Amino acid sequence: xxxxxxxxxxxxxxxxxxxDALLGSAxxxxxxxxxxxVSCAGIISMIIAFGxxxxxLQSDRLTKRFGTGRVTAASVALTAFALFGFSLAHxxxxxxxxxxxxxxxxxxxxxxxxxxxxxxxxxxxxxxxHCMWGVGAALGPYVMGFALMHGHTWNMGYRAIAVLxxxxxxxxxxxxxxxxxxxxxxxxxxSVDAQSSVPKTTEPFTFDSEYTRPLSLKEIIxxxxxxxxxxxxxCYSAVEQTSGLWAASYAVLQGGVSAxxxxxxxxxxxxxxxxxxxxxxxxxxxLNDTQMVRFGEIVILAGVILLFxxxxxxxTLLGFALIGLGCAPVFPSLIxxxxxxxxxxxxQAVIGVQMASAYIGTCALPPLFGFIADRFGISxxxxxxxxxxxxxIASHERLVRLTKRRPESIV
Numbered sequence: 001x002x003x004x005x006x007x008x009x010x011x012x013x014x015x016x017x018x019x020d021a022l023l024g025s026a027x028x029x030x031x032x033x034x035x036x037x038v039s040c041a042g043i044i045s046m047i048i049a050f051g052x053x054x055x056x057l058q059s060d061r062l063t064k065r066f067g068t069g070r071v072t073a074a075s076v077a078l079t080a081f082a083l084f085g086f087s088l089a090h091x092x093x094x095x096x097x098x099x100x101x102x103x104x105x106x107x108x109x110x111x112x113x114x115x116x117x118x119x120x121x122x123x124x125x126x127x128x129x130h131c132m133w134g135v136g137a138a139l140g141p142y143v144m145g146f147a148l149m150h151g152h153t154w155n156m157g158y159r160a161i162a163v164l165x166x167x168x169x170x171x172x173x174x175x176x177x178x179x180x181x182x183x184x185x186x187x188x189x190x191s192v193d194a195q196s197s198v199p200k201t202t203e204p205f206t207f208d209s210e211y212t213r214p215l216s217l218k219e220i221i222x223x224x225x226x227x228x229x230x231x232x233x234x235c236y237s238a239v240e241q242t243s244g245l246w247a248a249s250y251a252v253l254q255g256g257v258s259a260x261x262x263x264x265x266x267x268x269x270x271x272x273x274x275x276x277x278x279x280x281x282x283x284x285x286x287l288n289d290t291q292m293v294r295f296g297e298i299v300i301l302a303g304v305i306l307l308f309x310x311x312x313x314x315x316t317l318l319g320f321a322l323i324g325l326g327c328a329p330v331f332p333s334l335i336x337x338x339x340x341x342x343x344x345x346x347x348q349a350v351i352g353v354q355m356a357s358a359y360i361g362t363c364a365l366p367p368l369f370g371f372i373a374d375r376f377g378i379s380x381x382x383x384x385x386x387x388x389x390x391x392x393i394a395s396h397e398r399l400v401r402l403t404k405r406r407p408e409s410i411v
Contacts, residue, residue: 015076019106022141029148044099049362053107055106058352068113075109081105083162111351114335118351214349232396289334293329303325
């Protein structure tokens with residue numbers, strides 16, 4: 001029955017991505033209606049991000065008390081409530097109020113589902129699930145654009161996504177018995193299915209009774225390798241989000257291309273991530289999580305190096321595409337390796353701080369480059385991305401050394 005539950009989780013990941021790009025796609029219409037500055041989108045975005053950080057850090061406590069199925073259902077319901085509230089809002093302050101439950105719901109479901117998949121399903125599913133998130137993130141603006149093109153307001157776009165979230169909430173509630181049955185049956189345990197020259201282990205993940213209780217933030221951070229993996233996720237977000245946000249501007253200001261052509265530069269980063277995760281699911285049948293991360297880091301480095309080469313816009317375009325492809329396996333493989341590095345009982349707690357670190361990196365580091373670009377020029381983008389790429393590689397290698405527990409399976 002765990003394959004039925006897996007299908008539900010795939011749908012949940014698509015749903016998780018649906019709201020992520022809605023604000024950006026609707027804001028050109030929304031800010032005029034509310035009579036606020038265009039920059040006010042950043043206020044809403046920061047509040048959503050704050051909520052995701054808070055709920056990610058609480059995911060261990062909530063999941064241990066209520067179980068992944070209930071936390072996921074409640075979190076999606078909270079997100080649906082916030083989205084439906086957005087669809088009814090007619091003032092900027094209403095959006096500010098609703099942004100907090102919006103973020104709280106998204107953070108809990110993200111951390112809980114990632115840990116559940118890391119414990120119960122093989123690496124290829126983690127990669128494909130994150131690919132499904134990309135599909136959802138691409139569909140959200142399409143739904144909003146469809147509403148606007150057919151004479152509806154932006155409110156209708158939010159309402160359509162809210163209805164989809166409500167349907168998913170009902171599906172999750174009906175699937176609750178499957179989550180319990182999956183836990184009792186052991187599910188598709190990752191650690192018993194190695195198929196390569198990497199040494200196998202037939203032992204399931206061990207559970208240390210000391211960590212059956214929720215861990216405090218101090219206890220999580222003091223785990224061997226925790227600070228290092230937090231730095232890895234922080235730097236990963238810098239590489240992915242900075243490249244995606246500033247690629248088009250870099251192409252216009254540094255390469256002299258037109259704005260419509262430059263839009264392709266940004267889209268190629270995200271297309272590379274989505275396509276790379278679809279392909280990565282197949283590659284992960286032959287490489288373990290550590291190898292997948294290293295493979296992605298090498299591809300990112302190749303892309304950044306192309307940005308330094310003075311061979312024209314074609315190389316720049318290829319560089320951003322390679323950065324996206326390289327980012328594809330890093331995030332899901334790092335998450336999937338968490339039970340291996342820290343143990344199953346501690347993985348939910350660690351994944352919570354990992355997600356929080358990623359969200360903080362997303363909020364802080366792309367705007368930081370904007371400040372640097374204003375002062376010193378956008379030509380520093382390749383050097384900025386290279387800096388965080390090198391830090392990510394160094395922190396991941398240190399993580400592997402600090403948490404070397406047993407031979408890692410290919411799953």
